[in-house]
Amino acid sequence: MILSLVKAIHIAALIIWCAGLVGLPLMLSKHEIGENQASYSQLRLLTHRAYSYFVTPAAIIAIAAGTALIFLASAFTLWMFVKLLAVGVLVSLHAWIGHLVVLMSERRGRYAPRSALPTLLPIMIAMVAILFLVLGKPALESFAPAWLTQPLGHELPVDETPI
Numbered sequence: 015m016i017l018s019l020v021k022a023i024h025i026a027a028l029i030i031w032c033a034g035l036v037g038l039p040l041m042l043s044k045h046e047i048g049e050n051q052a053s054y055s056q057l058r059l060l061t062h063r064a065y066s067y068f069v070t071p072a073a074i075i076a077i078a079a080g081t082a083l084i085f086l087a088s089a090f091t092l093w094m095f096v097k098l099l100a101v102g103v104l105v106s107l108h109a110w111i112g113h114l115v116v117l118m119s120e121r122r123g124r125y126a127p128r129s130a131l132p133t134l135l136p137i138m139i140a141m142v143a144i145l146f147l148v149l150g151k152p153a154l155e156s157f158a159p160a161w162l163t164q165p166l167g168h169e170l171p172v173d174e175t176p177i
């Protein structure tokens with residue numbers, strides 16, 4: 015029961031987070047240099063509030079619920095660690111979008127809008143990679159070098175026994 019509830023929270027938060035990561039670059043690219051102050055302020059407030067009040071909290075909830083799912087389902091496999099690497103890329107892109115939102119608000123009408131494609135392309139690649147890893151659960155153990163999968167028999171560099 016608890017696993018299903020956490021999974022539902024995780025999926026709902028992911029939907030909001032991913033929709034925001036796709037929508038915000040598109041919104042930021044719609045800004046035009048020389049537009050009137052009212053429309054600029056409206057777009058600036060919309061992007062700031064969407065990022066601060068919806069996308070970022072959804073990201074935090076998705077990551078927290080996903081972390082709980084790892085421990086609840088005992089999913090300590092290689093595909094999960096590769097997925098976590100892709101999630102790290104998504105978090106980095108989330109921070110980049112936040113930087114773009116701040117740039118737009120700090121430049122007060124002098125912000126030159128960028129094309130959404132250079133931001134959207136890595137976001138979509140990371141999302142597809144995460145979906146592939148989660149839904150396919152590929153057997154990646156064959157890609158790991160042998161020294162990562164077998165103990166080497168070395169002593170620990172300290173005298174204490176780990177807990």
